[in-house]
Amino acid sequence: MCPVKLALIGAGDRGFAYGKYALDHPDEVSFVAVADPIAVRRGQFAALHDIPSTHRFVSWEDLLTRPPLADAVIVATPDHLHVAPAVAALRRGYHVLLEKPMATNLPDCVTLVHEAESSGHMLQVCHVLRYSDFFNQVYQIIQAGRLGEIVTLEHRENVVYWHMAHSFVRGNWRRADESSPMILAKCCHDLDLMYWMMGEPFVRLSSVGSLLHFRPEAAPRPDLPERCTDGCPIEAECPFSAPAIYLERRPWRSLAVGVTDVPYYDFSVERAWPASVLAHGDLRPEVLRRALEEGPYGRCVYHCDNDVVDHQVVAMQSASGRSATLIMHGHSHLEGRTLRIDGTRGTLEARFTHMLNTIEVHDHLTGRTEVVHPLGAHVVHGGGDAGLMAAFVRAVREGTQLPLTDARSALESHLLAFAAEQARLEGIVIDLQAYRAAAMARELS
Ligand SMILES: NC(=O)c1ccc[n+]([C@@H]2O[C@H](COP(=O)([O-])OP(=O)(O)OC[C@H]3O[C@@H](n4cnc5c(N)ncnc54)[C@H](O)[C@@H]3O)[C@@H](O)[C@H]2O)c1
Known part of the structure; x- marks a missing residue:
């Protein structure tokens, strides 16, 4: 071959x-x-x-x-x-x-x-999560009818506080005009999964959210310097301290103290992220320190030019009247997605984090709970990156289609994200059928 x-x-x-x-x-x-x-x-x-x-x-x-x-x-x-x-x-x-x-x-x-x-x-x-064992198992449980008809679907994207600071306050995704609204950049995956799990299109959508914390008005003191390395008076007690995150790796050390039975997934093992971003992979301490003193990642989180939200909630109704909510926020203690689906025959509660992947299925009739531990904990994206690559390479070799993540199926999540941003900014409820039709008509005209 x-x-x-x-x-x-x-x-x-x-x-x-x-x-x-x-x-x-x-x-x-x-x-x-x-x-x-x-x-x-x-x-x-x-x-x-x-x-x-x-x-x-x-x-x-x-x-x-x-x-x-x-x-x-x-x-x-x-x-x-x-x-x-x-x-x-x-x-x-x-x-x-x-x-x-x-x-x-x-x-x-x-x-x-x-x-x-x-x-x-x-x-x-690259909606890689569709190829993770975790979301495949959730999907199979729904498809097998174990929850009955879905009534409500709650999905949360809990962005850990230092990842929020790194990507959406100091980093590449901090401004909507330079990248995109956070609900698109971070949650097109989640909206894609919600659409996939629900098994039918959404027809109405509303959204609220704001940038609550990472702005000058929210600074703990008015006299903070522009950079953490400029003699910040609260450096030792600030969770967002750049030297603590990139040089001392303080968030990982404190997690290791708190968790003794489950090894915390340490990004540094695989690719030294996020420190690897500062100087194109050069991890020498003196290089990283200079990057903090001169580059974007050393800036005080209260004095950046960021404008994307730090939390947003999206509420949606599906074609047959089911409800779904997405909560995205950047103030989590751990990175990961959590979800709960309540159906007419059962309830599913699940955690997809870098520490532990669990799915609990509670059966209404028997009262029994089954706990599943999908593969892929401690692996980036729960093994989805490798799963997508394997499927893509196979499809290229065999000349077959890959409908799971083709452009048309990916379009829906992007459409939901843009609608959510418009709903948030304008305080309106969006009729998604009309929104969809207008989007397609604009392109064809
Ligand atoms: N699928 C996922 O789960 C996932 C996760 C994180 C990021 N992303 C997305 O992946 C993309 C890349 O993210 P990243 O974190 O690797 O960013 P990155 O900044 O590390 O990498 C982007 C690379 O593109 C290069 N580049 C810029 N202009 C170019 C040009 N004209 N020709 C060729 N290369 C050029 C840059 O020099 C850089 O090396 C982004 O769109 C991001 O949103 C996806």
Whole structure:
């Protein structure tokens, strides 16, 4: 069997995560080209995958103006740089695995669906959680009818406080105009899962939420310096202290003290994230400290230029009258999703965290509870990254479709996210059927 050939566009954190699958499964897939403007990242990725210098490119344009070098490309560039390379790759004859969000506005998402469907090539969106054992087991329990008819579905995306500070206050997803609203950036996965689990479209949606904490007015004292490294008077007692998060790894140390029976998943084991983001993977203490003194990640969380929310609630009604709520927030003690589904025959309660994955199914008739421990605790995305790569590579090799995460099925979650942001900002209830029809009509007109 000849390995499927892939080209990577965007050798950042996600690019390396997909690269790992190829290193673990060299018989199935290999990376033969890479494009990234950052020489260190491009070089590191190329070295790991033995990519010759002729197949290393500074930008996606350089790669995609050549005749195809591979069977498929992975587009893992920043959010605002998804559409152009994805469209160019489809037009060049590549299958495409595109990071989420598909695009940062709804018309571009719809355009991508049409581009994919008219190209005859696959456009898959990295909704990796659909490939995790955890969400597959939840889905199978629902499909098997063990809960009866779903009546309410509550889903929470609990973003741990230091991840919130890293990505949505100091980092790349802090401003809606530079990336996208947090409900899209963080929760297109969750809206996708909710739509999948509910098994029918949503028809009405409302939403509330705000940026409550990470702004100057919420600072514990008025005299805080612009940077944690500028002699901050509350550095020792601030949970968001940048030196504590990136240099001392204080959040992980305190967790290790509190938890003795379950090993806490330590990101540093696999990829040193989030410190790896500060200086392109250079983890030397002096380099990290300089990055904190000069770069965005050393800024006081009360003095950044962030504008995305730190909490948002979305309420939705499905076509047959069932209710669903999504709570997204950035103030959790642990990273992870929690959910509860109440049906006419049973209740499901589940936790999907980096410490422990559990699903409890309570049967109304017997009163019995079954506890399931899906695979994938202690693995990023519960094993979804590897699951998606395996499915994508197989579909490319066999020339089959992969409807689970194709562009059209991914569109729905993006549409819900944009609707939620509009509902939050305007304080309105959105008729999703009309919203959907308008989105499709705009693109076709
Ligand atoms: N599926 C998931 O669960 C998941 C999780 C996290 C992030 N993401 C998404 O994945 C994408 C990448 O995120 P990341 O954390 O890896 O970001 P990153 O910043 O670490 O990596 C992006 C890379 O793209 C490169 N790039 C920029 N311009 C380019 C160009 N013109 N040509 C080629 N490469 C270019 C950058 O130099 C960088 O190395 C984002 O859209 C993000 O929202 C998805």
